[in-house]
Amino acid sequence: MKNRIAIFMTAMVALAGLVITAGSLLATPQDEVRVALMYEPSTVNILEMKTGIDLPVILHLHEALIGTNPESGERWLTNSLSESIEVLPNNKSIKFRIRKNAIFHTGDPVTAHDVQFTYEQVANPKNANLMAGAVDEIEEFEIIDDHNFIMHLYEPYAGWEELLWIGIASKKYFEKVGRKKFRKHPIGSGPFKFVERKSGEYVTLERFDRHPFWRTEFKTLKFLVVPDEVARLAMLETGELDLVSDILPHNVGRLQQNRQVVVRTESRVPSLYGISVKPDNYPIFKDPNVGFAMRYGINRQEIIDRVFLGEGYILNNYASKSELGYDKEITYEYSLERARQYLKKSVYKPGDPVVLSYTSAVPNARMIATMVQRYLIQVGFTIKLQQLEAGVQATYARERDPREGHMTLYAWGGGRDPSLRLLLSIRSDSIYSAWQNRPSRKELDALVDAQAKEMNKTKRRKLLQQLHQILADEPGGVVLFGSNMIYAHSKRIDYRWLPKTSYTFNLHRIKMAK
Secondary structure, eight states: OHHHHHHHHHHHHHHHHHHHHHHHHHSSOTTEEEEEESSOOSOSOGGGOOSGGGHHHHTTTOOOSSEEOTTTOOEESTTSSEEEEEEOTTSSEEEEEEOTTOBOTTSOBOOHHHHHHHHHHHHOGGGOOTTTTGGGGEEEEEEEETTEEEEEESSOOTTGGGGTTSOOOOHHHHHHHHHHHHHHSOOOOSSEEEEEEETTTEEEEEEOTTOSSOOOSOSEEEEEEOOOHHHHHHHHHHTSOSEEOSOOGGGHHHHHTOTTEEEEEEOOSOOEEEEEEOTTTOGGGGSHHHHHHHHHHSOHHHHHHHHSTTOEEEOOSSSOTTSTTOOTTOOOOOOHHHHHHHHHHSSOOTTOEEEEEEOTTSTTHHHHHHHHHHHHHHHTOEEEEEEOOHHHHHHHHHHTOGGGOSEEEEEEOOOSOOHHHHHHHTSTTSTTOSOTTOTTHHHHHHHHHHHHHOOOHHHHHHHHHHHHHHHHHSOSEEEEEEEOEEEEEETTEEOOOOTTOSSOOOGGGOEEOO
16 A cells, blocks of 8 residues: 555656646747736836836837947947947037937838937926936037937036937827827837736737837747746746746755756846935944944955855945946955944943934845844944835935934945936935035035046046045945845846946847747
């Protein structure tokens, strides 16, 4: 009897394996690629794009004025709407020539008028577009003819290339069908065209066969909304999904055991974890010795190893490793002895509580905060933890409300260009500046403004280097580390993450397994 039961159980296990294998092969149609979304997109309409979670869907529907080299992450012209781009001698006017073979999904040509229409809609406050603030740098469009125009900026703007990834929408189609229909069924000129959206479940796109310079290897691209990470990974393992991003390190081992899954890592992504302090609310942080004590007293490598299982790297200055201006020369090592020496020289009084706040917006926030607390207690600080809802914390930060606490754990996943972050957080009169009267505020303000206007990249790097050195000498917080992007895909496809980006792009470049 026992032998029969054993044989029966063995057969059942084998059958289950066959079912799973069959599921892996049959769950996804052969000519379809399925990609996981952690969150429901707020829109599929480029003109009303609200947050970064909308981007993976929207940007595959539209071509932009400039493309990105998948090998380096740098901007380039090849395979974009622009045939040429020229910065004019005044350094605040940029001349564009659009490719004459660029067409929308309707078959209509892409013109300079469509570009002007798109940017004006993005800038319109009624649309509450994610890029509205950025495109305020544009003063006006000068249309020369259907394929040539000049974008005039109010003043030289170093990050002008970051204005050009906005996908261009069809002015003719919008005026024909109206805003309501355009919102439900957008038209672009990208490698995929819109098919269907079922709220809370999926968005389906289809290959645009008349695209002038892309020939995608598969017909259908389907984005599935799967908020739960465990469910996303399970669906990848069973073949219901082909691509999952933002995987936490502790799940990598599980995936690597599945022969039908490929796990990959990209370090060249925007990532910056740190601790901001509030000198205007809590003057002890105006003493640089307090900042140095925190800087040397936190074992950042141990956090990377324990919380991120080694999938990260130490950062030493207020910049993502992938952005312009990151300074490799600025370094400092963990030293409990030095930290204690700095604290002893500081104005901090032993026993005074220091509140460290954290939110769920930071991955693994609780674990990181707990480890930071332990390190700083060893230095001699008294640290209390406070968990805040992310929206509440952002409100406290904007209003400089003392209820935010002495310090806040943050994670920045911005872009290639540092200007936005520096203007928002370092410039003394900015909305998120927590140290408006810092000793070197005039010099820092001047450097933030100068780098934002410097069009020469070599000169701009020197300005950023000076800025980062001041921040290193006059600590207003602690920079901790960056983390790698871990993603995985089925063996049905071959996909490589686009460097210097935070979201899933370049899906039209996916290669299907032979």
